[in-house]
Amino acid sequence: MNVNSLRDEIRFLFSGQGMPYEKVCLMVAAVVCIVLGTMLSSNISNDAKVAVIDLDNSAYSHELTSRIDASEYMEVTTVLNTPVDPTTLFYRDQAVAVVYFPRGLEKDRYTGAASNIGVFYDNTNTAQTSDIKVALNELIGLDNAAAQGDPGSTNDSLNGTIGLADRNFFNPNGSNYNVEVQGFLFFFGSMFFTFATIGMVPRLRLSHQLDKILLEGTPWDILVRLVPYGACLIVSFVFGMAILRLLGDMTFSGSLLLFLAVQIFYVMTVGTLSTLFGWTAANPGIASSRMILFIPGGFIFGGPTGPISFYPDWVVAASHLFPLTWEYHFVRDIISRGAGFGDISKEFGAFLIYMAVALILFCAKFFSARRALLKHRAKEEKHRLQQLNLADGTAMGQAE
Numbered sequence: 001m002n003v004n005s006l007r008d009e010i011r012f013l014f015s016g017q018g019m020p021y022e023k024v025c026l027m028v029a030a031v032v033c034i035v036l037g038t039m040l041s042s043n044i045s046n047d048a049k050v051a052v053i054d055l056d057n058s059a060y061s062h063e064l065t066s067r068i069d070a071s072e073y074m075e076v077t078t079v080l081n082t083p084v085d086p087t088t089l090f091y092r093d094q095a096v097a098v099v100y101f102p103r104g105l106e107k108d109r110y111t112g113a114a115s116n117i118g119v120f121y122d123n124t125n126t127a128q129t130s131d132i133k134v135a136l137n138e139l140i141g142l143d144n145a146a147a148q149g150d151p152g153s154t155n156d157s158l159n160g161t162i163g164l165a166d167r168n169f170f171n172p173n174g175s176n177y178n179v180e181v182q183g184f185l186f187f188f189g190s191m192f193f194t195f196a197t198i199g200m201v202p203r204l205r206l207s208h209q210l211d212k213i214l215l216e217g218t219p220w221d222i223l224v225r226l227v228p229y230g231a232c233l234i235v236s237f238v239f240g241m242a243i244l245r246l247l248g249d250m251t252f253s254g255s256l257l258l259f260l261a262v263q264i265f266y267v268m269t270v271g272t273l274s275t276l277f278g279w280t281a282a283n284p285g286i287a288s289s290r291m292i293l294f295i296p297g298g299f300i301f302g303g304p305t306g307p308i309s310f311y312p313d314w315v316v317a318a319s320h321l322f323p324l325t326w327e328y329h330f331v332r333d334i335i336s337r338g339a340g341f342g343d344i345s346k347e348f349g350a351f352l353i354y355m356a357v358a359l360i361l362f363c364a365k366f367f368s369a370r371r372a373l374l375k376h377r378a379k380e381e382k383h384r385l386q387q388l389n390l391a392d393g394t395a396m397g398q399a400e
Contacts, residue, residue, distance in 0.1 A: 016282065024289055045131040047075035048309035051095040057081050058106035064117075064143075068099065073135040086120040087169060091333050091343045096309050097121050097132050109162065116165040123168040124336045125179055128307030133166070140164055170251070170336045177248035178336060183304025185240045186331065187295075190270055190324055193233045194291045197226055197274040199284025206283060214373050219366040226271035234263045241335075253338030262330050262348065269355045270295075270323045276362050279369070298324025303332065326351045 013022060050068060054061045069076040074097075078089065086098040100118030108115040119136060121129040144161050171178040201222065204210040213221050238260075244250035273294055278287030299305060301319035308316055319325045329347055333339035341348070 016286075020286065020289070024292075028292070045073050045096070045128060045307065045309040046312075048073060048096040048128065048132055049077045049094060050074045050132070051078040051080070051086075051089040051098045052076055052101065053080050053084055053086065053098060054101045055081065055083065055103045056101045056105040060106035060109055061101040064101070064139075065099075067139055068136070071135045071139070073131045087337060088343065090122045090169065090337055091339050092347045093303075093308055093329065093332070095122065096128055096307075097136075099136075105162075114161050114163070116163050119164055119166040121166060121168050123171040123174065124332050125303060125307045126171070126174045128309045129168075136164060170253070170332075173249070175249050177244050177250040179304060181244060181248070182241075182250060182331065182335075183299065183302075183328070185244070186237065186327055187299040187304070187324065189233055189236050189240070190298075190327070191291060191295050193229060193267070193270060194274045194295055195288055196229050197271050198278035198291060199281070199287040200225060200275050201279045202281045202284050202287050211373060214366070214370045219363045222275060222366070223268070223272060223362070226268065226275070230264075230267035230271060233267055234260065237263065252335050254334035255340065258341055259330075259334045262334065262344075265351065265355060266323065266327050266330070269326075269351075269358055272355075272358045272362050273323060276358070276365060279365055294322055295324060298322030298326075298328065301325060302328035304328060320350075320354070323354075326354065 052065050052068070054065065065076055065079060068074050077095065086100065089095050089098050098120040100120070102115065102118070105115055105117070107113075117140070121133070123129065140162060168174075201210060204213065204222075238256075241250065241252065245252060274291075277290045277293060278284075281287035281290065297319065301308075301311065301315060301322070302325040311319075326347075330344065330351075333344050333347070
């Protein structure tokens, strides 16, 4: 009895009627050990983006800027010589830190007056600034040693000392509600939304509704079915954030209306990709296993599990293939940093292009399936006519 049960289950496992686990388990092991091992090989910030607001615009401030850029941990991407709100330089993950050189810095340095350099850190992920803080403190420490006549110093004309006046933006107390818990909210919400929609086309195929839609309908007849699921997902996001805000200490600095507007486009994009990935599955169960192809990648490389500054540039670029990566960019800008529509317009415009590509691929799949169905129907009709002609010929022969 037990042997028969085991044999029956092994037969089902390799029958193709359920999840192809014999392939999935090997694929997951390969992806985790090879692909993710390569992408996540670094656990430090390499050339993290730093913006400089240089109001002194002196030879000394230029020298400090060059030292910062020379550090293996930092890369100066922007230098401004006019006052700017430092928070705007963090939008779209343009910078991890902003260094502020005040007016009179060089003068104070050579006249013996103490002065401070301002540093603003993006604390939306508490791990991404640790290496930068160490590097900046070392840089300032070496410069102060030179001012005190360090024997190894090459500049004996310095008299004043400088210090760092730093400030953590967006998540000053390092709360997990603003990073990990919030990240899991959007990850699990998107994952179960995909589970609910990825088997839609296989379900329609099994219920013999898909052929009618292909022959008489448009791609919208399938995509419109995503609306109730998407509405539930958006409501769940708001409900979850309300819990984090009331029971925890999650910050919400931006506009709720802007956030909701962006979610409409995000939900449609994820739903379109979901139906596209599940299209060829034999049944909803097999389709569900394909969720791993486009949802978890955004969670891993989108920022909630590890700082973006830890990843090579090619990994950051490739991570935008996953829709959840875009979601985390919008979450950080709108919810954490309080960005308005104008501040995210470039990122949102790029996301619309991403969405358009997904829709084009879906429409191409729809019309390709329609052509295949028409071709199959024509072949069946031709075969039926041949059978009728053969039957008529047989009947005539018997009559003669």
